[in-house]
Amino acid sequence: MTTSSPRNLPPFDWDIFCCVVDNFGDIGVTWRLARQLEQEGHGKVRLWVDDLASFARICPGLDPAQDGQWVAGIYIQLWHDTLPADVTPATVVIEAFACKLPAPFIDRMAGLTPSPCWINLEYLSAESWVEDCHGLASPQRVGNLSLNKYFFFPGFTAKTGGLLCERGLIAERDQWQQDKAGLAAYWASLGLPAQQENELRVSLFTYESDALVSLVASWCQSPTPVTLLLPLGRSLQDVLRGAGLEQAIATAKAGDLLHSGNLTIKLLPMTDQAGYDRLLWSCDLNLVRGEDSFVRAQWASRPFLWHIYPQEEQAHMVKLDGFLDHYLADLPPDTAQWLRAFSHALNQGEQTCELWAQWPRYNASWQQHGRSWSQKLLTDGDLVTRLVKFLESRI
Ligand code: TRH
Numbered sequence: 001m002t003t004s005s006p007r008n009l010p011p012f013d014w015d016i017f018c019c020v021v022d023n024f025g026d027i028g029v030t031w032r033l034a035r036q037l038e039q040e041g042h043g044k045v046r047l048w049v050d051d052l053a054s055f056a057r058i059c060p061g062l063d064p065a066q067d068g069q070w071v072a073g074i075y076i077q078l079w080h081d082t083l084p085a086d087v088t089p090a091t092v093v094i095e096a097f098a099c100k101l102p103a104p105f106i107d108r109m110a111g112l113t114p115s116p117c118w119i120n121l122e123y124l125s126a127e128s129w130v131e132d133c134h135g136l137a138s139p140q141r142v143g144n145l146s147l148n149k150y151f152f153f154p155g156f157t158a159k160t161g162g163l164l165c166e167r168g169l170i171a172e173r174d175q176w177q178q179d180k181a182g183l184a185a186y187w188a189s190l191g192l193p194a195q196q197e198n199e200l201r202v203s204l205f206t207y208e209s210d211a212l213v214s215l216v217a218s219w220c221q222s223p224t225p226v227t228l229l230l231p232l233g234r235s236l237q238d239v240l241r242g243a244g245l246e247q248a249i250a251t252a253k254a255g256d257l258l259h260s261g262n263l264t265i266k267l268l269p270m271t272d273q274a275g276y277d278r279l280l281w282s283c284d285l286n287l288v289r290g291e292d293s294f295v296r297a298q299w300a301s302r303p304f305l306w307h308i309y310p311q312e313e314q315a316h317m318v319k320l321d322g323f324l325d326h327y328l329a330d331l332p333p334d335t336a337q338w339l340r341a342f343s344h345a346l347n348q349g350e351q352t353c354e355l356w357a358q359w360p361r362y363n364a365s366w367q368q369h370g371r372s373w374s375q376k377l378l379t380d381g382d383l384v385t386r387l388v389k390f391l392e393s394r395i
Helices: 025-039 052-058 103-111 129-133 170-179 180-191 210-220 236-242 273-282 293-299 312-327 333-348 359-377 382-394
Strands: 013-018 045-047 070-071 074-078 093-096 117-121 137-142 145-152 199-205 226-231 257-260 265-269 285-289 304-307
Touching: 013 025, 013 382, 025 045, 025 052, 025 074, 025 093, 025 273, 045 257, 052 074, 052 129, 052 293, 103 137, 117 382, 137 210, 137 226, 170 210, 170 273, 170 293, 170 359, 180 273, 199 333, 199 382, 210 226, 210 236, 210 333, 226 273, 236 265, 273 293, 285 293, 293 304, 293 359, 304 333, 312 333, 333 359
Parallel strands: 013 045, 013 093, 045 074, 093 117, 117 145, 199 226, 199 285, 226 265, 285 304
Antiparallel strands: 070 074, 137 145, 257 265
């Protein structure tokens, strides 16, 4: 189960294990966590990833052919069946999303004194049970030893682990959003003119949904211009169908600029995460998905719609409503009702034309809400601050 490799690696403070289930969310979250820990001075981080090709899509500096490599100050180790012979577990070992650590690695953890602090970083959910489970210990038997594994749940309330948000991110966002010349230069870098006074700019990074077809059709018929920024991916077909541009599906590529009625569609390549954040900060409305883009849309402080990752037996709708209960709590009841109906329609593939027709009525209060919401989320600190505090009370 082990191979030797002369690598002269430093002792690590953090080992983070990530199994890429599908798409980019698992690696997206762990990569942000790794960088934030390193950049904010919490020590040396090693990130174990089982799929470097997916990772490279959001991290252009990564070479998927390397077994081990340093990127942005993080040591990235390809996680395969064979554990490097010289591996010593770090002080803190994070198993992301219950990804199951390799048994020989757990044996080595158990052989250390003091043993590493073992954290299972869970998926984000706004459901109320999360508060009861956050921070709980689960004793694990390793030979005749016992190691505690702690459940760490991200979340939206003080009794959870909070959300990933880098120090300085909010100030950077504010500066970006206030810098008119900078924004014009950004749009120009994407091959677009500066935004017109009455124009709406929307980013869209969702899964497939029939709801997109009717939404995009509404934008085509909008009395004012709409520009859609569309990173190439799973929503392409529905979007182009909605725009009546089926013939462009087969040949669509990043950089293309398409027109239908009052809608302009700009197809974008995937960028690194900082580039995606800037896209979210620049748009008036963001359609996002999964876990990480969903959180980042909240830091953009702009209206957003969440296309949640679909689960069996509609379990995701319970999660969606759990979030909406928090998110909509401070909005006027009619705005809240409309937004809930809109979120349900997007997630259940229903018609959205009539819902979209209400946008001019609710847009202003939604915009305003975006700002207060992002401030409220940080009242009790970001995820890394809470994680470090949690560990201090355990180590
Ligand atoms: O990609 P996702 O759908 O990921 C997931 C996974 O499927 C996972 O298994 C599931 O459990 C989880 O969703 C809920 O959505 P997410 O989480 O938004 O991740 C996308 C990542 O891609 C995010 O880190 C942002 C990043 N990204 C870029 O870095 N550049 C880009 O251009 C774009 C469009 C996204």
